[in-house]
Amino acid sequence: MRDDAGRQQEAPAWARAVELFPPCDRVLSTILARQAERYGDRVLLVAGQTRWTYAQTAAIAAASAQTLIEAGIKPGDRVALMCSNRPQFLQVYLGCAWLGAITVPINTALRGLQLAHIFRNSRPALLVAEAGFLAALETVGTEAALPPLVWMIDQVVEAPRIAAVPLPALASMALAGAVRPGDTVAVLYTSGTTGPAKGVCCPQAQLFWWGICSARALGIREGDVLFTTLPLFHTNALNAFYQAVLNGCTYVLEQKFSASGFWAAARAHNASVSYLLGAMASMLLAQPRKEDDTAHRVRVALGGGVPPQNHRPFLERFGVPLVDGYGSTETNFVFAGAIPSDRPGTMGYLAEGFEARIVDEDDSELPDGQAGELVLRAKEPFAFATGYFGMPEKTVEAWRNLWFHSGDRVVRDADGHYRFVDRMKDSIRRRGENVSSWEVEQIILAHPAVAACAIYPLPSELGEDEVAAAILLEQGQSLEPADIVRHCEGQIAYFAIPRYVRIVSEMPLTENGKIKKGALQQAGVTTDTWDREAAGIRVRR
Template structure:
């Protein structure tokens, strides 16, 4: 594995979204770029959409440096707003469509968004938003027929584009998006992603996957995450086409890949065991897919997937704060590893004082980039968290890894108190806040346990108030309107007390070691206590 870039990057001044759209429109013109929800763009259309949507945003009072929140499924308006913000100099704030009232309220307050673009089906979640504590001036509603009001704010149907604006004079380090990633010991943090970081996400991902102008990229992942949003950058940079599906369907996956003509696909760890659990069929081979990105896929599942489908899945490592810094390649000597360090990045496996550890010894993975603005610039309105994460000029990933003798990095576990389920990062803190608000719960702890799909399941240990009884099924019903579906605990343990240190801190490692027992309530088993042989 070499550490030299295969192509020369664009000059730093051109690593902005407007420059990228201008350049690609000139190079690729009317070549197909995008298919999504029955609509399509050419490369030239993307530039025109950005300029026209930027004008509509400016007419609504959005200015350079402002934030625009978007809560939408995979549809063309999401990308219009994203490109329009980048063209105008504003920053988009995507909101997970599974978010409920309390989370939406927090994202709007914390980001200080002036405008919210939201699908009509999600408007009913807005009454929980405290308008007086937000900066909202207007709400654009997708699919709405008339003006109205929600959360004390005027709503109007999503307006048409206006006469094109010239692009703002952007710098590569200017914010393009604020992507909220779940906090591990506190509220979610807004990752400030600059223009150049987005550019490098596209360049690095396209390089790992070998994307060229003849490819068709296809993803079922949601646009409010960097994984899917990054596929647009890959297509725009290389001149190929990207297809966004509305959602992941195991039974319909290969049919949608055939219909789209996909040559490159994007999967998360849990998706592959789910696909392998489907009955084998001819459709698994009757497609054009040549390669897939599959971070977190167990080695055995990746081998089985290749044998059944002919598709090799590449591993890799990156986070919303960083970039595609570590990856395997189609000709990698072995599997079972995250990959090797990519050109343009430095990595260190460190002890608790950030001192480098020798190969073969587990420690925290620290990363930094050679290129300016290739990583996020920090956490929005959280200077202390920014300093903590980027201390000593390294980004601290919170992941424990081992660097092998051949330079490969192997994932061991997570240091941070976070849970990853169905491709989503879950804050145990936020789940605990909701559980603790139930009148019967005196104390609780939320932590991950491994599932049969090689990912985390959410487990909660609960202590009831004296004289109270906790009904796990009723408790979960209480949480459904307060938490995203993927954050709902699957397992519940009712305990007389939680293990604690001398100063009262919950010892979650003891709970994780205890895991699922014969007395654990299992939502996945229909709310029954699982039998143990």
């Protein structure tokens, strides 16, 4: 590479990784072994008191694989993993990837029918679980058989239905399995909105490309310290490990997100890159100001889903630009914004290596400026997921016409910039009109007293839906529900203005910082929910 003056420049770490690992080598065992030779004693993983060098990580992967082999696990077998952000999660995952088995990470918040569905669908040969999640496993009904073999992290606790043994100690090392780039390395379950959760089959090369594309979008450099508080059972934190190993970085894994402790932890680890989703940036901004708000080394942070009005205050207060982007478990980091974002809160521009179209219900391409469903394709082999585990009809539906159908309503501007509008199935139908929850949220979030907002449907006495808003206020701010109505008037259609307003002290959040709209909707009209019609307030048309 050469700069504008014609001087020779070293290629970024991610570009060197693409050259170092040609298509046939884009499997984790090869990546770990080759990077262990290159970086040796450089620290790769920091998790609590645990430190793994690059060389140790490769050895742990090989030893974990041998432990699985001795337990009878074969390539293609599924290994369910119910574990928080601990080294043991990566130990099991790396062993499976080295051997050619498939890890099935389980959201640690799941219970009952949700857990039962995952066990029925994935049919794991082994379950590895923390002792603290034993009660959750006990909620699985008898109609869903637990795996015949259960390894328990920490002490083994007796339970009527679960015959567990301790997680075996590591011993000898196995040779890497005959794993190919298209082989499934993990089945990641996405939350079901219209049915049971679907297990996304993620091939080895997809995680390689997650590491490359994320590093490109975030401007990651060799030697960076990547700091994440997001859960390993989701794509973001898992692919951040690949970002680290592919780019010669250190991966710092925190147990969970803490708004009050985030910056102190970042300082303690000398973090240079971090990852924020959804309401996490809002929660950090809501913390009391401190003199050391900028006393850290974080150079950039992922800001997917962060409200647009929070980007500039976040940069001004903490000195950290937030990077817009878009990707799903089935795809990759396919859209990315500038650093800092030139249009905060949007998707950014299509990244190199991918194709995108905006289409109507018949998959016909729509012109710029018109909203439709986003469909995607990858140019590199196995850069996307290969389907849904055990759900061939869902796979065909999502990948029909050889494009992945995202289920997201998106607009492409004439200059190639993409804007998210709503989930195709997340719009609210009120008295014959479709209401975009995202559009209403953006209007309400523009109010200076509002820190976070969720728009969701509640049943109407007249059929269809009523618009409901849950609102979290900025620290020290006060607001009456009627103020929200007046704020919306003239900015959105009258039929989109919320009838129900609920001021909450905290939002229900998923483990990766997204608001649980389903929980708000299920709660219905609570005692603290204000009803515009009951208050006799009419909106101006």
